[in-house]
Amino acid sequence: DAGVIQSPRHEVTEMGQEVTLRCKPISGHNSLFWYRQTMMRGLELLIYFNNNVPIDDSGMPEDRFSAKMPNASFSTLKIQPSEPRDSAVYFCASSLARTGAGETQYFGPGTRLLVL
């Protein structure tokens, strides 16, 4: 079975450029999460979607960050304009939220972003 798919796997860009990260969740999952991981701050939740609707975006660092989920099989995380401090590994995760059952998140391989 295909797991969570993320693209690109690596991205190097210059400060001020727009960066778009993409995620395809596991088919049938109804929840999608975007995380950012750095050495200093560890793994941070940025935003959570349920049934394609953003539920909690309190972790989005600032207005330069935006996320969309136009359908159940695709999500994007956009940074515009990018800054060197945005350099991190960005993970997408998906899960199937069901009443009464444990909600296990399955993570993608991550996108390693370097902003010069």
Next chain:
Amino acid sequence: DAKTTQPTSMDCAEGRAANLPCNHSTISGNEYVYWYRQIHSQGPQYIIHGLKNNETNEMASLIITEDRKSSTLILPHATLRDTAVYYCIVRVPRGYQKVTFGIGTKLQVIP
């Protein structure tokens, strides 16, 4: 989410059992204990979860104390590929709850 406390790092000899502890003294009655691990340069991977009974799957066993204030993840025969950071998380299973992964335990399996 209830807070968890884990040792920062542990070593384990290859082939021996790795026992990773987690304290969650403020866990509430409807919160489950979840374990994930993150191997270097990969995304976190789900291992196991439980409520109050001990659980076992093909990867590991989870032992939860009777008062549920602590738990232990057991890798019965650690291999070099089990070297990773292991995260213990407590959360309710229903609905949305922000998951905090914390620092975790860096397990080093030694040949």
